[in-house]
Amino acid sequence: MTSDDSALPGDAAPDDDLDGHTMDELSDYLDRGRTPYDASIENSAACRLALTGMTRLQELSWAGMTKQSRLDPHRDDAWISGLLDTIKAEVQSGRDVPLSHPDATLRLALTEAAVRGMIRRAGDTMDGVIMGRCQLDGDVTTPGAPVRVDVSASIRFGMGVDRVADELRERVASALRRHTELVVDGIDVTIDDIYLEDGHGHD
Amino acid sequence: MATTDDAELSRSLTAAVRAVEGVTGVFPSQPLLEAAADALAVRLDLREPDEMVDIDRSDRFTTVTAHISTSASLPAPETVRRVGELIRDTLLATGAKPDELAVNVSIRLVEDTGLRTLAPLVAGD
Amino acid sequence: MSDSGLPDDPDGDRTSDPSPADDGAESRNPLEEAADATLASRAMDGDTHAFEVLARRHGPLMRVYSAKLLNSDIESDDVVQEAFLTGWRQIDQLDSPAHVRNWMMRIVTRKAIDRIRVRRTHDDIDDWDPPAPAETSPERVVIARLQMDAVWDALDKLPSDQRRCWLLRETAGYSYQEIGDSLGLPLSTVRGLLSRARRFLLTEMEAWR
Numbered sequence: 001m002t003s004d005d006s007a008l009p010g011d012a013a014p015d016d017d018l019d020g021h022t023m024d025e026l027s028d029y030l031d032r033g034r035t036p037y038d039a040s041i042e043n044s045a046a047c048r049l050a051l052t053g054m055t056r057l058q059e060l061s062w063a064g065m066t067k068q069s070r071l072d073p074h075r076d077d078a079w080i081s082g083l084l085d086t087i088k089a090e091v092q093s094g095r096d097v098p099l100s101h102p103d104a105t106l107r108l109a110l111t112e113a114a115v116r117g118m119i120r121r122a123g124d125t126m127d128g129v130i131m132g133r134c135q136l137d138g139d140v141t142t143p144g145a146p147v148r149v150d151v152s153a154s155i156r157f158g159m160g161v162d163r164v165a166d167e168l169r170e171r172v173a174s175a176l177r178r179h180t181e182l183v184v185d186g187i188d189v190t191i192d193d194i195y196l197e198d199g200h201g202h203d
Numbered sequence: 204m205a206t207t208d209d210a211e212l213s214r215s216l217t218a219a220v221r222a223v224e225g226v227t228g229v230f231p232s233q234p235l236l237e238a239a240a241d242a243l244a245v246r247l248d249l250r251e252p253d254e255m256v257d258i259d260r261s262d263r264f265t266t267v268t269a270h271i272s273t274s275a276s277l278p279a280p281e282t283v284r285r286v287g288e289l290i291r292d293t294l295l296a297t298g299a300k301p302d303e304l305a306v307n308v309s310i311r312l313v314e315d316t317g318l319r320t321l322a323p324l325v326a327g328d
Numbered sequence: 329m330s331d332s333g334l335p336d337d338p339d340g341d342r343t344s345d346p347s348p349a350d351d352g353a354e355s356r357n358p359l360e361e362a363a364d365a366t367l368a369s370r371a372m373d374g375d376t377h378a379f380e381v382l383a384r385r386h387g388p389l390m391r392v393y394s395a396k397l398l399n400s401d402i403e404s405d406d407v408v409q410e411a412f413l414t415g416w417r418q419i420d421q422l423d424s425p426a427h428v429r430n431w432m433m434r435i436v437t438r439k440a441i442d443r444i445r446v447r448r449t450h451d452d453i454d455d456w457d458p459p460a461p462a463e464t465s466p467e468r469v470v471i472a473r474l475q476m477d478a479v480w481d482a483l484d485k486l487p488s489d490q491r492r493c494w495l496l497r498e499t500a501g502y503s504y505q506e507i508g509d510s511l512g513l514p515l516s517t518v519r520g521l522l523s524r525a526r527r528f529l530l531t532e533m534e535a536w537r
Contacts, residue, residue: 024523053530057479060533061498064480065396069388076388079409083383087416088376089231093311099280105301106287110279110310113374118275118313120375125315130362134373154366179279179313195361 019044026050097140099181110180112136118179119151122171128156129164132192138185146185149176154193165189209258212297216256219289220269225282228272230311232257256290266305267294272312283308357381368425371416379419383412386429390436396483397440397495407443411436433500441510444492475533482532490525493518 018026021041029041030051041047094112101108116134123131131153138147149172155164169187176184221229232255257268267290273282287308294304359367359381367385370378387408394411395404415422415432422431483491492511496502502510508518 023526024519027522027526053533054526057526057529057533058498060476060479061483061494064476064478065389065392065499067476068480069392076384076391079391079405080380080383080387083409083412083416084376084380086413087379090417091311091374091376093309094374096309099283099310101284101287103288103291105291105304105306106284107305107307108280108283108287109308110283110313114272114279114310114312116373117375120370120373121275121313121315124358130358130366131370132366133369154362175275179275181280193363193366195363 018046018050021047023050027054030054095141097136097180097182098143100143112140115140115176115180115182118175119149119172122175123151123153123168126164126168126171128159129168130154130195133190136182140182143181144183147182148185149187150190151188152190152192154195155191157194157196161191165191209260210254212293213254213256213258216258216267216269216290216293217253219293220256220271220286223282223285223289225273225277225279226271226286227274227314228312229255230270230272231255232268232270264303264305265294265299266307268307268309270309270311272314273310275313275315279310279313283310360385363426364428365426368419368422368428371428372419372422372425379412379416382428382432386432387412390432393433393495393499394436394440396480397437397492398443399484399488399491403443404440407439408436411439414439430501434502437496437500437502437510441492479529479533482529485532486525486528489513490521490528493521494525494529497522 019040021044026041026047029038034042034051041051091113093114094116096109097112097115099108099110115136119134120131123129131151133150133152135150136147137150139145140147151168151172153164153168155161169189172187173184176182217229220226255269257266259266259268269286269290271283271286273279287306290306290308291304294306295301357377359378362370362378362381364382364385367378367382371382390411391404391408394407395401398404398407411432414435418435422428424431483494486494489511493507493513496507496510497504504515504518504522507513507522508515511518513521
């Protein structure tokens with residue numbers, strides 16, 4: 001998207017107008033990020049024009065596809081809901097985290113996935129917090145065995161890291177006390193990213 | 204493979220478990236066949252939605268398995284105990300012997316159901 | 329909704345910190361602001377909500393892309409759904425969570441190419457496309473459309489093999505070798521097809537200036 005006056009000649013230069021270079025060469029050169037610097041290409045107006053055209057074409061291909069995909073916001077609802085029905089039935093449950101009962105006939109448990117889910121929710125329901133990694137370290141399958149929780153989160157720009165980490169830790173602990181019988185040895189919170197109010201842009 | 208009677212029992216247990224306070228859903232208790240073609244797995248509903256509680260009988264020993272989701276507004280251990288006891292009592296009432304019975308109940312999801320159950324939010328900055 | 333389905337929007341109760349930007353959007357999913365890397369690593373932990381956000385964020389683009397590869401809008405729904413299902417099942421094979429979009433794009437590509445192969449063996453028809461419908465005279469295009477629409481539409485005028493090579497190269501970021509492997513074509517053929525596609529599209533692009 002450079003200067004508009006750098007238009008190609010109307011007949012899209014055949015190779016022999018490219019000061020001895022071919023379109024294929026130029027395409028490869030472009031793919032390499034125009035390195036190593038090739039003076040005979042960069043000093044040729046025809047080559048520069050062709051490169052500009054190719055770059056523009058790449059941009060337009062991507063832009064056209066993006067625009068097309070946004071034409072009808074509800075166009076994708078059907079296949080997405082079909083997808084979700086399937087994957088939700090297929091969550092990898094992980095280990096079983098037992099819940100006690102005096103009657104040995106009953107074997108009651110939370111799946112590890114359920115525990116991780118509640119930990120994430122404990123953080124996601126905090127304003128300005130988006131949870132990331134979530135791990136349970138230790139033998140969660142043995143009642144009474146000490147367990148450590150390891151979570152990461154990104155927080156909104158301007159929030160106090162220590163204060164958020166403390167509150168997050170407390171909320172995770174409270175959820176685990178309420179819904180599990182895990183003996184929690186410690187909750188490690190890593191704030192690994194700061195995001196701006198409106199942007200998931202960094203992809 | 205469940206008999207017709209067990210299919211009937213599974214249906215009534217599924218309905219009863221769904222009605223327990225704090226239960227928000229009952230899931231298939233066996234994993235989907237990974238081998239199934241992707242497209243088929245998406246398209247076909249591989250199981251009867253009303254028979255989610257699995258009943259397995261072998262050598263006169265009966266194992267009943269239920270996978271559920273619960274509401275975060277109630278402590279999960281309480282909910283799962285109620286479900287386990289309900290299933291046990293139902294099976295005993297149909298003639299199962301306590302020492303020939305196992306009841307497995309797993310919570311696969313604890314979900315928010317509109318109530319905020321945790322500490323208040325961090326004050327805005 | 330089947331019994332195994334969970335509520336679609338468990339975050340609907342989020343009412344925190346109303347700001348002017350939130351006006352009108354009464355239930356916002358906080359995950360929608362999360363970076364791809366965050367969502368992908370949560371999906372690796374088994375978080376279906378995170379995966380859903382990824383599907384909503386990138387699915388439409390993948391669907392449009394596969395529709396172009398397949399030349400079929402209807403089949404593209406199946407392909408993109410299958411691809412995301414595969415992505416979910418194989419998410420532990422994702423090396424770099426930040427590159428989840430590119431990774432998904434490759435799965436979509438594989439699924440679409442599988443379809444094309446099946447078509448070939450079963451239908452035994454050369455899937456050369458009919459020429460694009462009328463209304464493509466340069467004057468009309470230049471008036472009616474932005475350039476980006478025009479490039480996208482111009483792809484329809486390419487023979488299928490050229491179009492596929494172009495899409496794999498320019499939108500999915502495949503190397504020449506990868507294109508050859510995927511489509512079962514010798515490297516020299518890939519080069520030739522891309523070169524012709526490029527020349528044609530450049531000419532088309534010039535026509536709209």
